[in-house]
Amino acid sequence: MQRTSFSGMACSIARTLDVIGEPWSPLVLRDVWVGLNRFDQIQADLGISRKVLTERLGHLVEQGVLERHPYDQRPRYEYRLTQxxxxxxxxxxxxxxxxxxxxxxxxxxxxxxxxxxxxxxxxxxxxxxxxxxxxxxxxxxxxxxxxxxx
Structure with a gap:
């Protein structure tokens, strides 16, 4: 399902919602903040589908809110908050x-x-x-x- 983009609106609330307005995003951020940095940890904590979590993490990385850091050769990544x-x-x-x-x-x-x-x-x-x-x-x-x- 395609979301409406608020990024072009002259409203800081709308622009912020464009980054974290989807209901799972704040919970993903919370998990990373408290130290659940790996995909499987976040998925287990939230009970979120792999597909939705992949989309949320990708969006948050794209928005510059999270960074991906490899921790395994497969490749696997952990997520860290940016400033x-x-x-x-x-x-x-x-x-x-x-x-x-x-x-x-x-x-x-x-x-x-x-x-x-x-x-x-x-x-x-x-x-x-x-x-x-x-x-x-x-x-x-x-x-x-x-x-x-x-």
Missing amino acids: KGTELVDLLMVMTRWGDKWLAGEAGPPVLYRHHACGEISAVDLRCDRCGEPMHAGDVDPLPGAGAAV
Whole structure:
């Protein structure tokens, strides 16, 4: 099934969805981030078909989010996050905070995050890169940027 491409839209959300908007892609990124780097590991963790996983990995490599590195003579590859991919994981961490708040239920969050700088368990919090104050949807005014559609 051919997906609609959002890459040409003058919208950063649409362009990001063009990279990771297919439902398996964020889960593949999560797996690589936590250290499941090989095809068989990812497939076993997600229960995804080989065909779909091959397509997702190919797309993420093509988009520059993952890199393939050979680890065997057959050839077999492991996947590693690029800088672009690592920054996408930041987005997944924000999604995790939302899911923990609204969907985790009484059992609580399935994953906790220990911050390297202080050693404490913490949640992700969006902050303004200028003043350091919390920055959420009600705290900003969206304004046209240089790349806005005319």
